[in-house]
Amino acid sequence: MNEADHPVPRKIIHVDMDAFYASVEQRDNPDLRGKPVAVGGSSGRGVVAAASYEARTYGVRSAMPSVSALRRCPDLIFAKPRFDVYRAISRQIRDIFARHTDLIEPLSLDEAYLDVTQDKQGIGSAVKIARMIRAAIFEETGLTASAGVSYNKFIAKLASDQNKPDGMCVILPDEGAAFVGGLPVRRFHGVGPRTAEKMERLGIRTGADLAAMSEEWLARNFGSSAGYLYKAARGIDDRPVNPSRLRKSVGGELTYAQDKQSNAELRSALDDIIDIVWRRVEAAQVSGRTVGLKARYADFRTLTRSRSLTRNIADRQEFASLGHALLDQILPVPMGVRLLGLTLSGIDRSPPNAHSGARAAPFVGVQQTLPLGFVE
Incomplete structure (x- = not known):
């Protein structure tokens, strides 16, 4: 057999900052340290964007309505999001990664995959590199990060969550299948609450239960997800770390304490959003062809509209014009x-x-619509 029959296992690190937004607020405000903190809006329509570990002990989680979070933790302290600060720290962290490899695939402001199979400093040990990265992050930002080290992205991401906060987990190639087999399937990326419930009804609770099923059986019950589930249950993931992963969109949205109904109110509100989103477009140094509008009514019905051009949108004025036409x-x-x-x-x-000189935004990856905040 030649070398291609026995490919060298990749050395993948998944770095995940610990309660990133909340930890930044606790770092910058000593009065918040050791206390339950939620980043987000505290009013009736506010949503928790992030929760400190002290808050998580009460069951407070991201995306939870603020009123629900306060019911679980009456002493919860709310801090307003500071996305500019979070992005600046994210760039610092990206610079630390870049000392070791150029193969960096950001997933969000606070997590990324790194391929250190051939690291820049010739260290040769992914475990040692992960320790160095975590130590540098703490020394240079005052924040802690957890890391998963393994031979593929799927297991590295699972491993980074294993010993949180401020921990590390290493899964070697001959340990992957057993590690995955012992985990509840709800921890698998892509297995949401509904899928987990369906698996529970079918008697599938762990990775080992899933691995016992044939790919044909999985196809009958889970359709197009069958191939992924079959491989995941066996610790198989051939995806490379992709440093050129492009953002899909740049955007933002605002939730209002008081509903806006008049035409004038809504047009003025949209102007505010246009200003902030276009600044993000310029900062990311990207262009696009499609403008999308999202509006959620008081009864939570959500309506969307979009318009695409055959070319890139020329400038802020055209972006604003298209946005108002959709409104x-x-x-x-x-x-x-x-x-x-x-x-x-x-x-x-x-x-x-511009026609040249574009560059990708640092440590942001695929950009989803970021909340601009909650307007009191």
Whole structure:
């Protein structure tokens, strides 16, 4: 057999910051240290963007309505999000990664995959590199990070969550299948609550239970996910770390304490969103062809509209014009609007008003629509 029959296992590290937004707030405000903290809006329509570990002991989680979080933890302290600060720290962390490898695939502001199979410093040990990265993050930012070290992305991501916070877990190639087999299937990426419930009804609770099923059986019960589930249950993941992963969209949305209903109110609100989103577009140095509008009514019904051009949108003025044209399609609104958002998608690498010299945004990866905040 030749060398291709026995490929060298990759050395993959998944780094995940610990309660990133909340930890930044505790770092910068000593009065918050050791206390239950939630980043987000505290009013009735606020949502928890992140929770400190002290808050998590009460069952407070991200995406939880603030009123529910306060019921679980009456002493919960809310801090307003500071995304500019989080992004700046994320760039610091990306610079630390880059000392060891250029194969960095960001997933969000606070987590990324690194392929250190051939590291820049010739250290040769992924475990040692992960320790060095975690130590450098703490020394240079005052924040802790957890890491998973393994031979593929799927297991590295699972491992990074194994010893949180401020921990590390190493899974060697001959340990992968057993490690996955002992985990509850709800921890598998891509297995959401509904799928987990269905698996429970079918008697599948662990990775080992899943591995006992044939790919044909999985196809009958889980359709197009069968191939992924079959491989995941056996600790198999051939995906490479992709440093050129492109953002899908740049956008933002606002939730309002008081519903907006008049045409004038909504047009003014959209102007505020246009300003902030276009700044993000310029900072990311991207262009796009599609503008999308999102509006959520007081009864939580959500409406979307979009328009695509055959070319990239030229400038802020055209972006704003398209956004307002989409808003005009839904005016007058039948009831108050509690959330309004705008996105630019159909992204390519060319920055607005430029034909060359584009660069990817640091440690942001695939950009989903970020909340601009909760307007009191």
